[in-house]
Amino acid sequence: MALKIANLSQKGGVGKSTLSRAIAVEYARNEWDVKIADMDLKQSTCSLWNRERMKNSHSPQIAVETFSKVKDALRHEENYDLMIFDGSGHADLQTLEIAQICDYIILPSGLSKDDLTPQIKLAHELRKKGIPRKKIGIALSRVGKSARELNDTVEYIELAGYKYLGYIKEKTSVSQSHDEGLAANETKYKSINEQVDVLIQNVVDSIQELS
Ligand SMILES: Nc1ncnc2c1ncn2[C@@H]1O[C@H](COP(=O)(O)OP(=O)(O)OP(=O)(O)O)[C@@H](O)[C@H]1O
Ligand SMILES: [Mg+2]
Known part of the structure; x- marks a missing residue:
C-alpha cells in the first residue's frame, strides 16, 4: 500500500498544488515512485504542470492523473510508494473522504486571517470527524518579508493546537518555475529551494513520528 499525503483546504489558492508538486519532487528524488492524484477536475493544475514537465524533459519524472473519485485514484495504488492527493479549491464531501484515507494531511495557508481562519476551522472539523490531531499539519505559503x-x-497556529510545518516565501521565481513544469524546490534560487525542503523534511519527520 502506498503512503498517502493530502493537501486540502476550505478556500482556494492557498498553495495546495504548489506543495503537492514540491513534495512529489522531493520524494521522487529519493527514488520513491510517486503519483499525484489531481482531484481538481476544473483546474487540473498538477496535470497541466506535468505536461509541461514532460515536454521540457525535467527529472525526476512524476506520475500525475486527474480523478473525480477517490476510489478510482486508489485503484492502482500498489504501483506507487507515495500518493499525493491534491484537493480541489474548496472543501466538500470529498475533502473528508480524502482525509480519511490519507496517512498525513497538510492544510496550506497564506498569512492572512482570511486564509488561516478557514483552515483552522477545517482542521477542527476533520478532528470532529475522527482524524487525529497528529495527522494534521499547517504549512504557510506566499509568505512576505515581515x-x-x-x-x-x-x-x-500553535495556540490553536496544530503543528506548524514551515513556509514558502512569495517569489516570482516560484510561479515561473510552475509555468516551466518545475516545482517550488526546483527554482533558480538555492535559498528558496532549501526553505521549501525544510518544510518538506518536517512533513517527512511528522509522518515518521506517527509510526
Ligand atoms: N510562494 C509563491 N510565490 C509566488 N507564487 C506562488 C507561490 N505559491 C503559489 N504561488 C502561485 O499562487 C497560485 C495559487 O497557488 P496554488 O495553485 O498552489 O494554490 P491552490 O491551493 O492549489 O489553488 P486552488 O485552490 O485554486 O487549487 C498559483 O498561481 C501559484 O503558482
Ligand atoms: Mg490547486
Whole structure:
C-alpha cells in the first residue's frame, strides 16, 4: 500500500498544488515512485504542470492523473510508494473522504486571517470527524518579508493546537518555475529551494513520528 499525503483546504489558492508538486519532487528524488492524484477536475493544475514537465524533459519524472473519485485514484495504488492527493479549491464531501484515507494531511495557508481562519476551522472539523490531531499539519505559503507577521501566524497556529510545518516565501521565481513544469524546490534560487525542503523534511519527520 502506498503512503498517502493530502493537501486540502476550505478556500482556494492557498498553495495546495504548489506543495503537492514540491513534495512529489522531493520524494521522487529519493527514488520513491510517486503519483499525484489531481482531484481538481476544473483546474487540473498538477496535470497541466506535468505536461509541461514532460515536454521540457525535467527529472525526476512524476506520475500525475486527474480523478473525480477517490476510489478510482486508489485503484492502482500498489504501483506507487507515495500518493499525493491534491484537493480541489474548496472543501466538500470529498475533502473528508480524502482525509480519511490519507496517512498525513497538510492544510496550506497564506498569512492572512482570511486564509488561516478557514483552515483552522477545517482542521477542527476533520478532528470532529475522527482524524487525529497528529495527522494534521499547517504549512504557510506566499509568505512576505515581515518576520513579525510570520511569528504571529505561527503562534496562532500553535495556540490553536496544530503543528506548524514551515513556509514558502512569495517569489516570482516560484510561479515561473510552475509555468516551466518545475516545482517550488526546483527554482533558480538555492535559498528558496532549501526553505521549501525544510518544510518538506518536517512533513517527512511528522509522518515518521506517527509510526
Ligand atoms: N510562494 C509563491 N510565490 C509566488 N507564487 C506562488 C507561490 N505559491 C503559489 N504561488 C502561485 O499562487 C497560485 C495559487 O497557488 P496554488 O495553485 O498552489 O494554490 P491552490 O491551493 O492549489 O489553488 P486552488 O485552490 O485554486 O487549487 C498559483 O498561481 C501559484 O503558482
Ligand atoms: Mg490547486
